[in-house]
Amino acid sequence: MTVAAPAPAAAAPRELDGLLRRACAAATGIPSGELPDAPTRRSANTPGEYTSALPLRLAGPTGRDARDLAADVAARLRHCPQVVDARVDGPGFVTVALRPAARAALAPAVAGDPGGHLLGLPPRHRRSGRADLPPGWALSSLERAPDPAGARAWARADARRRLALAVGTATAADVAAALAEPTETGWRDVPQDASVGETARLLALTGTAGARVAFCRSAADQVRPGETTGPDLPALPTPEHPGAWARATHANPAFAVRYAHAHARTACERWAAALGRTRAPAHRTLTEAETAALTDPAAERLLGALFDAPAALQAATRRNQPHILVRYLEGLAAAYHDWWESHDVLSGRAADTHGPRAETTAARLDACAAVAGVLHAGLALVGVSAPTRL
Structure with a gap:
């Protein structure tokens, strides 16, 4: 018989x-x-350890020594049920260690709620039901660009606009609601008429995604002549030199991320159903077995990548640099593949209910669903479709 672990946030x-x-x-009296x-x-x-510079930033306004203030904050944190320990680091940082269940x-x-997580929305600002996408969400038709350089400029503008x-305060909730509704999407995404124009010929080789x-x-x-973003990955692919993008x-990073999404979606929907397994409710108390399944080393790395999603999006928007989100999605896909390869995720028999x-298995299906949701949302923000089947 398994014993339920505490249910901290x-x-x-x-x-x-x-x-x-x-x-x-509580330590400073500042609301x-x-x-x-x-x-x-x-x-x-x-x-399981997380660090904040908030006490250090508050030292000046409060007139307190930063390390003393951090020690006060750490002492208060130790009384929280989800906290194992809290300590002072450096000139006034506070580091908190959380329980495995948290x-x-x-x-x-x-x-x-993968879209809400990526966008960093508090639950009270999240909307349920179908949302109308805000003006400006529509993508440019890259095949109509005069050349690959023009298509590149359009694609980057599309991504920046969506980010x-x-x-945006007035649009984030609608975007999150829309991202929560993935539709059936296939792998083929080349223009119908790929014979006209240099850009269309490139898209016929690489796909729009x-x-x-x-x-x-x-x-x-601005791309320098011969610039690459990785082995055989030209920053500006052309029909003559598409590189690994084809x-x-x-x-091909685009294939790797989209494949990870398709794999995770297929695992938590089709393969699990074939074994008679379904995901448990999201809001539940995790059992000891579920907690253990999600806190082994490979799972911790995967959860760490999921934790980083909002920071990656915030950095991409703050710096107006879509590549930050793209590279984050690549890292999440890699962490997912490493985790999957190190586990028999869909273990047991259909009779093991x-x-x-x-x-x-239920806990690992949650991980698959979380990865699929964040990858889908992140790809959508840079204008890329996410195939739903392998």
Whole structure:
């Protein structure tokens, strides 16, 4: 018989920021809503540890020593049920370690609302039901561009426009609601008439999705002659030199990310159904078996990549650089493939509907659904379709 672990809030960026802000508010007397922004960052080396510079930023306004203030905040955090420990680091940072159950709860939380997670929306600002996409969401017809350089400029403008809408105060909720409704999408995305024009001939080789990823993958708007963004990945592919962008292999980042989405969607929908398995409700108390399944080393790396999604989007929009989001999606896809290869995700028999084995599978299906949702949302923000079947 399995024992349910405590049900703390999921270790999502917004929830962690709220936890730290409440502790800082209690330590300083400053209302939480008046505190400066200081995003919480996860440790790259120690799973389950997260660091905030908020006490350091508050030292000046409060006239307190930064380390003393951080120690006060850490002491308050230790009383939170989801916290294992909290300590002072450096000149006034506070580092908090969360219980495994809180870290594991990120997977079902993201699976339940991947678009809202990526956009960093608080639950009260998220909308259910069908949403009308805001003006400016429509994509340019790249095949009509006069040449690949023109298509590249259009693709980057499309991505920047969508990123701005995704974080806009008046439009973010509608975008998140729309991103929560993935539609059946196939792999073929070449123009109907690929014989007219240089750009159309390029898209016939790379597909529109491959071209958009290629065009958005580099930081610079102006491409240097021969510039690449990786092995055999020209920053400006042409019909004569499309490079790996024309290949359906993992050497092509566009293919790798779209394949990861299709794989994760197929796993949590079709393969699981064939074994008689379904996802458990997103808002539930995780059992010990579920928590263990989501906190082994490979799963921790995958959850870490999911945790980083809002920060990647915020950085991409703040710097007006779509390549930041593109590179993030590539990293998430790689973490997903590493995790899948290290586990028998859909383990057991169809008859195993209860007990630790079924619970382990349910937790891993949450991870698949979370990855599929974030990849779908992220690809949509840069104008790329996400195939739903392998």
